Amino acid sequence: MLHVLVIGAGTMGSVHAEAYKNMPGVKLVGIADLQADKAALLAAHCECRAFTSYDQALGQLGSEHIDVIDICLPTPLHKSYVLRAADDGKDVICEKPLAGSLADARLMIDYCKQKGVRLFVGQVLRFFPEYQNAKALLDRGAIGSPAVIRAARGGSYPVGWNDWYSDTSASGGVIVDALIHDFDYLRWCFGEVERVFAKSLHGRVQAQLDYALVTLRFQSGVIAHIEGTWAHEGFFMQLEMAGTSGVIDYDSSKDTPLIMRDRGQRPGSRAGVPVPESPLEPSPYARELAHFVSCIQDGSEPLVTAEDAWEALRISLAALESARTGRPVTLNDAARSTSG
Amino acid sequence: MKIGIISFAHMHAAGYASALMQIEGVELVGIADPVAERGQKYAAQFGTSYFQSYEDLLAQGLDGVVVTSENAYHKEHVLAAAKAGVHVLCEKPLSTNVKDAQAMIEACRAHGVLLQTAFPVRFNSSVRRAKQLVDEGKLGRILAMKGTNRGRNPGGWFVEPSLSGGGAVIDHTVHVADIMRWMTGAEVKEVYAEVDHLIAETPIDDCGMLSLEFDNGVFATLDCSWSRNKTYPVWGDVTLEIIGSAGTLTLNAINQKLNVYRDEQGYSHHFWGDDMDLALVRDFVSSIASGASEASVTGEDGLQALAVAVAAYRSDERKDTVSMTDVLA
Ligand SMILES: NC(=O)c1ccc[n+]([C@@H]2O[C@H](COP(=O)([O-])OP(=O)(O)OC[C@H]3O[C@@H](n4cnc5c(N)ncnc54)[C@H](O)[C@@H]3O)[C@@H](O)[C@H]2O)c1
Numbered sequence: 189m190l191h192v193l194v195i196g197a198g199t200m201g202s203v204h205a206e207a208y209k210n211m212p213g214v215k216l217v218g219i220a221d222l223q224a225d226k227a228a229l230l231a232a233h234c235e236c237r238a239f240t241s242y243d244q245a246l247g248q249l250g251s252e253h254i255d256v257i258d259i260c261l262p263t264p265l266h267k268s269y270v271l272r273a274a275d276d277g278k279d280v281i282c283e284k285p286l287a288g289s290l291a292d293a294r295l296m297i298d299y300c301k302q303k304g305v306r307l308f309v310g311q312v313l314r315f316f317p318e319y320q321n322a323k324a325l326l327d328r329g330a331i332g333s334p335a336v337i338r339a340a341r342g343g344s345y346p347v348g349w350n351d352w353y354s355d356t357s358a359s360g361g362v363i364v365d366a367l368i369h370d371f372d373y374l375r376w377c378f379g380e381v382e383r384v385f386a387k388s389l390h391g392r393v394q395a396q397l398d399y400a401l402v403t404l405r406f407q408s409g410v411i412a413h414i415e416g417t418w419a420h421e422g423f424f425m426q427l428e429m430a431g432t433s434g435v436i437d438y439d440s441s442k443d444t445p446l447i448m449r450d451r452g453q454r455p456g457s458r459a460g461v462p463v464p465e466s467p468l469e470p471s472p473y474a475r476e477l478a479h480f481v482s483c484i485q486d487g488s489e490p491l492v493t494a495e496d497a498w499e500a501l502r503i504s505l506a507a508l509e510s511a512r513t514g515r516p517v518t519l520n521d522a523a524r525s526t527s528g
Numbered sequence: 529m530k531i532g533i534i535s536f537a538h539m540h541a542a543g544y545a546s547a548l549m550q551i552e553g554v555e556l557v558g559i560a561d562p563v564a565e566r567g568q569k570y571a572a573q574f575g576t577s578y579f580q581s582y583e584d585l586l587a588q589g590l591d592g593v594v595v596t597s598e599n600a601y602h603k604e605h606v607l608a609a610a611k612a613g614v615h616v617l618c619e620k621p622l623s624t625n626v627k628d629a630q631a632m633i634e635a636c637r638a639h640g641v642l643l644q645t646a647f648p649v650r651f652n653s654s655v656r657r658a659k660q661l662v663d664e665g666k667l668g669r670i671l672a673m674k675g676t677n678r679g680r681n682p683g684g685w686f687v688e689p690s691l692s693g694g695g696a697v698i699d700h701t702v703h704v705a706d707i708m709r710w711m712t713g714a715e716v717k718e719v720y721a722e723v724d725h726l727i728a729e730t731p732i733d734d735c736g737m738l739s740l741e742f743d744n745g746v747f748a749t750l751d752c753s754w755s756r757n758k759t760y761p762v763w764g765d766v767t768l769e770i771i772g773s774a775g776t777l778t779l780n781a782i783n784q785k786l787n788v789y790r791d792e793q794g795y796s797h798h799f800w801g802d803d804m805d806l807a808l809v810r811d812f813v814s815s816i817a818s819g820a821s822e823a824s825v826t827g828e829d830g831l832q833a834l835a836v837a838v839a840a841y842r843s844d845e846r847k848d849t850v851s852m853t854d855v856l857a
Binding site (some may be wrong): 417 | 674726727741748749751753759771848
């Protein structure tokens with residue numbers, strides 16, 4: 189039985205805790221969040237203990253009763269908590285993006301290696317069945333050889349603790365926080381990226397809006413266009429792969445099995461907002477976490493490694509740089525993975 | 529009003545011809561085509577005369593002429609029309625290069641004839657409605673745009689650069705580049721593009737992804753790829769996403785469709801929206817009739833859109849951004 193401690197009871201902490209609650213072979217031992225009420229509420233729901241800090245949790249649970257630390261904190265806090273968990277000899281599952289800079293991400297990866305703990309990063313798109321199936325079709329040659337790919341992701345401006353998302357130096361904006369999913373997925377499908385060009389609203393408007401359009405050129409020749417938006421209403425994601433003999437496309441806002449619309453007549457209900465759902469048992473997040481757990485249990489390599497997460501961050505940061513300078517950014521092979 | 533058509537090389541000619549037939553007071557005087565078989569066939573179909581030489585057609589006392597020849601011949605045909613004092617509606621792209629396009633504009637100005645670039649998308653009812661919403665300020669200030677104009681590889685002379693000037697990039701950049709200029713009232717300042725030949729067997733650029741910076745700080749991308757395969761339910765698309773400070777707009781100009789499922793042909797879209805070719809030709813005819821001093825969509829509009837495509841090719845060669853001032857110089 190693996191004992192897991194979740195740090196952070198926000199959006200992602202709740203998703204992770206919920207997943208562990210029903211996961212065989214796993215015991216969720218606690219949830220720590222500096223907001224005591226939030227931790228308590230989630231802990232009550234997940235039938236585990238609540239703490240107000242990482243240190244308090246370790247102290248009260250006893251370090252020997254914890255195997256895995258799952259970090260669901262705002263991105264700028266990932267580094268210090270990954271390092272602390274490694275110091276405490278715990279395997280780590282960390283939400284994406286691994287860090288805000290490549291140097292930090294490299295340090296975290298190397299540090300975990302040194303300390304002999306494992307590090308998994310929540311690049312969850314590889315666990316979404318629609319994306320897995322698209323890749324499987326691609327690999328089977330369903331569209332011939334791939335040529336032009338379009339991906340999109342977004343919705344409204346994210347709301348987080350202390351408004352941390354709106355500090356672009358903390359979240360990386362839509363390019364780092366959201367598009368890192370697509371960058372990882374596309375790299376999984378099409379290999380290494382040669383060149384990145386990007387434009388974004390960051391630095392152009394003062395409003396709480398972010399919107400980015402990124403072009404990736406892969407070493408294989410494939411051209412990909414990725415749209416990231418925090419300027420729309422309602423979450424959506426899209427994928428289109430066009431090849432020499434076929435096209436695969438997916439649009440979560442259209443290809444959805446379930447949409448609830450409230451007439452707004454019950455107390456507290458909101459009228460007119462369609463709420464689409466794509467029920468899956470287990471959820472992609474639960475699949476991802478169960479996979480990481482099984483890798484810890486049997487020592488196997490995960491479907492997405494910390495190195496993959498580093499590469500996805502590298503593409504994200506190249507896109508940020510391109511958006512800032514207005515010029516394309518070429519990724520060179522020499523810098524890949526090894527240097528820090 | 530007497531109108532002629534020079535060449536049926538471009539498949540849009542048939543659409544323009546049938547539009548001309550529907551407009552009251554317009555006489556389709558003749559079709560000139562160097563390919564006799566093709567010219568005679570369409571002359572018979574539209575009940576008009578066939579001319580082997582376009583000079584003979586232009587000598588028929590025409591008011592206007594539609595030029596739908598291969599891109600590389602636009603210049604020759606437009607210059608001849610201008611010289612004959614005949615107003616011109618020229619198929620897009622206006623030309624295969626900036627210099628020729630500038631010469632065409634100059635010649636039409638010198639001879640006092642209208643030069644209209646055939647951008648039918650401007651006359652699509654949904655596009656016009658979008659423009660109206662933008663002009664009413666419903667989106668606030670435009671911040672960014674994402675456009676696509678994908679299609680199938682048309683083959684034929686379209687994939688012979690000596691006749692077409694290039695593949696997907698020159699063929700499919702201009703429509704939406706024009707719409708973006710029209711919506712924003714701004715000019716493209718800088719272009720970046722990834723261009724390649726990744727799909728067709730014939731070596732021709734069939735994939736293009738452009739990034740545009742406008743002179744008012746708006747940015748945009750445009751996918752002009754011939755990336756629709758044979759069984760895709762529709763020939764292609766014309767889409768534009770507009771991000772404004774007060775809202776967003778999602779435009780899919782040909783999404784007025786029935787979904788049709790047939791045992792033989794499979795799944796296809798059946799378009800039932802307004803005929804934009806008819807609206808385009810009607811506009812050209814009415815500009816002539818009213819003695820307008822400028823066409824509603826000018827040669828200059830055609831030149832600017834063409835220059836974006838030219839900049840895209842240059843950007844791909846250099847693997848860097850290209851300034852429009854350099855391309856237009
Ligand atoms: N995989 C995905 O699809 C996905 C989706 C959303 C967010 N994320 C990532 O997950 C991470 C968390 O995002 P979120 O949206 O859940 O954030 P959030 O703001 O909703 O939650 C963060 C929580 O951390 C708590 N916290 C802050 N500092 C703390 C500390 N020192 N100790 C304990 N608790 C502390 C806050 O009180 C808050 O409850 C981010 O890295 C984000 O990028 C991933």
